[in-house]
Amino acid sequence: MPDVTALLVDQERNPPQDLLTALAHADVAVEIRTPDEAVAAAVGGPAPAAEVLLAPAAMQPRAVRAVSRRMSESGRTPIVVVYADQDFTTIEQHIRLGHDYIVPPFLPPLVRARLRSCYERAKLSRTMEEVAAQAELLSYERELKIGREIQEGFLPEGLPTLDGWDLDVRFSPARNVAGDFYDVFEMVNRRRLALVVADVCDKGVGAALFMALIRSLLRHTAEHSGLQNLMTTHQPTVSSDHSPVIPVVGATPLMNAVVGTNGYLTRNHSGQGYFATMFFSVLDPATGSLVYINGGHNPPLLVAAEGGDPQPLEPTGPAVGVIPDCAFSLGHAQVRPGDTLFVYTDGVPEARNAEGEFFGDERVLQLLREPAPSGRALLERVESALREHSGAAEQHDDITMMAVHRTVTPG
Known part of the structure; x- marks a missing residue:
């Protein structure tokens, strides 16, 4: 997996230590902030720039989305990955929104493999979105060209x-x-x-x-x-x-x-x-x-x-x-x-x-x-x-x- 940066949002600023250790072994540079700090980071400065947004599954999905939107304003939409080390039922509501997830044990090889999978899937999804957007743009340009030709006929x-x-x-x-x-x-x-x-x-x-x-x-x-x-x-x-x-x-x-x-x-x-x-x-x-x-x-x-x-x-x-x-x-x-x-x-x-x-x-x-x-x-x-x-x-x-x-x- 290539070197990436991750923004980890945690209200208590106290994520599982074994997760941090696994991320370090996976060559992921981690910045830890509270949700409010992440959303307000652009006041007087740029929005947080990171490829991955990590959040505890217990965090409300709307709060995760607010941070993700704020990061997207910097020109890069992050991969959203939630984690849980106790109550796994909270993961379900995030999965419905398309968020990825990781669960214990937070062993370096497992975390590396999971993040690689998330990274490649997100990359493929973005590529498909870009292709679809390009196809839509070309279709729009064709329609405009046809419209121009029709108008010239008048x-x-x-x-x-x-x-x-x-x-x-x-x-x-x-x-x-x-x-x-x-x-x-x-x-x-x-x-x-x-x-x-x-x-x-x-x-x-x-x-x-x-x-x-x-x-x-x-x-x-x-x-x-x-x-x-x-x-x-x-x-x-x-x-x-x-x-x-x-x-x-x-x-x-x-x-x-x-x-x-x-x-x-x-x-x-x-x-x-x-x-x-x-x-x-x-x-x-x-x-x-x-x-x-x-x-x-x-x-x-x-x-x-x-x-x-x-x-x-x-x-x-x-x-x-x-x-x-x-x-x-x-x-x-x-x-x-x-x-x-x-x-x-x-x-x-x-x-x-x-x-x-x-x-x-x-x-x-x-x-x-x-x-x-x-x-x-x-x-x-x-x-x-x-x-x-x-x-x-x-x-x-x-x-x-x-x-x-x-x-x-x-x-």
């Missing part, structure tokens, strides 16, 4: 190519799966382009499941809505300068998609507590007219061709999935040649560096005050600034960015 395989327009996206989950999502798809007989960026509260697997649900509801409803006029129960359409705007083609599918998704979530999933902020817009590529609903999302920024302070597209309603039967207004904006629409989730301003400092909204605005020659160029500018700010710090939130640039018409 994102567009590519972005449409439109004359006069340059679209680009960046999508960076904080974990294997994300609560953020984006979508770009044609609708209204390919006359309009739907642009969606959304952020489901929380992150991880739960948020990813709701991401898939919300994305499917939005797209399915928008693609299958008719071209009828807006219902009178909807809030009026307003432009970015708050003036009335004549309803445009694509507004009805947009409104139906957001209102329908909000109704479904509040009716069927309010108990889960998940909701999503989102910016859902419908673009007329021919004119640059943009009608949108901003459901509690951080305002996208419209960057003018000549630069200057970007124009925010403020919320027109609450987050989706929070308030039943709530009203959403339609906003309107105009993307002129040379303009770029920048849509992003809060993972951008809330990106942190190693000191915990946020990237911040002002940095985002500063980056967008200069015009961009393309959507890709704008995203690369922001992406580079985020990398410089965050450094090697862990990413705390999903980051999604979309840039929609209208190219300058050749003169």
Whole structure:
């Protein structure tokens, strides 16, 4: 048996002398403490570190377990072995808990053989536990990989190519799966382009499941809505300068998609507590007219061709999935040649560096005050600034960015 250390807990500090002698012959270094001393040993110092915990069988099992747990906090779970030299009936309750035991005569060869058996059995048990834990971890990683692949299937395989327009996206989950999502798809007989960026509260697997649900509801409803006029129960359409705007083609599918998704979530999933902020817009590529609903999302920024302070597209309603039967207004904006629409989730301003400092909204605005020659160029500018700010710090939130640039018409 290899040299080992043992912590012997005895309230009287008076274990059988023949047991101590046998342990010494078995090359076991023994430290004797009372149970209270063993539990309190970490006050001002480390927990007792020993391979074997020896205790009299007369000691209450819960007291033995308390010492064992305290020792485990040092990173090593001890082998628990109880001994009895008189009342052997007390051993039974320890055996039920999986503790090993030794009984007289405490002859060196017998103690050595018994402890070797306990040591090898515990070693095998730990190896099996480690194998099981590793198998569980691999299974979990496989499940996450499958989840990631499924989630990627809900994102567009590519972005449409439109004359006069340059679209680009960046999508960076904080974990294997994300609560953020984006979508770009044609609708209204390919006359309009739907642009969606959304952020489901929380992150991880739960948020990813709701991401898939919300994305499917939005797209399915928008693609299958008719071209009828807006219902009178909807809030009026307003432009970015708050003036009335004549309803445009694509507004009805947009409104139906957001209102329908909000109704479904509040009716069927309010108990889960998940909701999503989102910016859902419908673009007329021919004119640059943009009608949108901003459901509690951080305002996208419209960057003018000549630069200057970007124009925010403020919320027109609450987050989706929070308030039943709530009203959403339609906003309107105009993307002129040379303009770029920048849509992003809060993972951008809330990106942190190693000191915990946020990237911040002002940095985002500063980056967008200069015009961009393309959507890709704008995203690369922001992406580079985020990398410089965050450094090697862990990413705390999903980051999604979309840039929609209208190219300058050749003169």
